[in-house]
Amino acid sequence: MKRPGLIAYGLLCYAFFNASFLYMAGFLLDLVVPKAINDGAPASTLIAIATNFALIFLFGFFHSLMARQWFKDWWTQLVPVEAERSTYVLQAATFLSLLMAFWKPMPAEIWSVDGPLALVAYAVFVIGLVMVLVSTFLIDHFELFGLRQIWSANLQKPMPNPTFKTPMLYKIVRHPMQLGVILVFFATPTMTAGHLFLALSMTGYVLIGLYFEERALVREFGKTYQSYQARVPMLLPNPMRLMLRGKRVA
Helix, strand or coil: CCHHHHHHHHHHHHHHHHHHHHHHHHHHHCCCCCCCCCCCCCCCHHHHHHHHHHHHHHHHHHHHHCCCHHHHHHHCCCCCHHHHHHHHHHHHHHHHHHHHHHCCCCCCEEEECCCHHHHHHHHHHHHHHHHHHHHHHHHCHHHHCCHHHHHHHHCCCCCCCCCCCCCHHHHCCCCHHHHHHHHHHHCCCEEEHHHHHHHHHHHHHHHHHHHHHHHHHHHHHCHHHHHHHHHCCCCCCCHHHHHHHHHHHC
């Protein structure tokens, strides 16, 4: 793949992912988008569960498969190394889009709130979105989405070796991005059976993914990461620790 084509490919993958992620916000909150989580032709409960589980499984399977190092080693024999991350971003956007397009509604209400409580739900949703976005920039947004790899290749410069750092949110929990994702899936004024099914399934996938990610980080950074694990909780902030830190800062 020639350099101009590689840059265009990376930018298109990046744009596609951002478009699908923004659509997901409307999909979950049933706002603006043409098809939301509770829209679509009704189906029997068994068909809805089977279809939705298959869509979640496909998303999780390829998301996890393409993150494994042995797969990357094989895959980069077929695609340029610098395009590997952009291709990962492309598959994530593709399977997320397929999930939303073919999702079967399960409209039974679990809860529904309005007024101030609805505003709280929307606020938590926005907090989750902001956490996800900020977390990507705190580590390296453009490397995470494959653009830095492509630009470095364009400049014929090697990528720097990964370094361990814990800026801002990463001092509160080890995985603020995933915490933000969980908040996004659960924070809604109207929770239906289908929405809850998606939220619980994605939370389960996140937890399984974090188990393997933590093992990989220990292999990569050794005692440095083990010390970080001992000091900082994985997903849920420790209020006492935050209070003690606040006192030290004061």
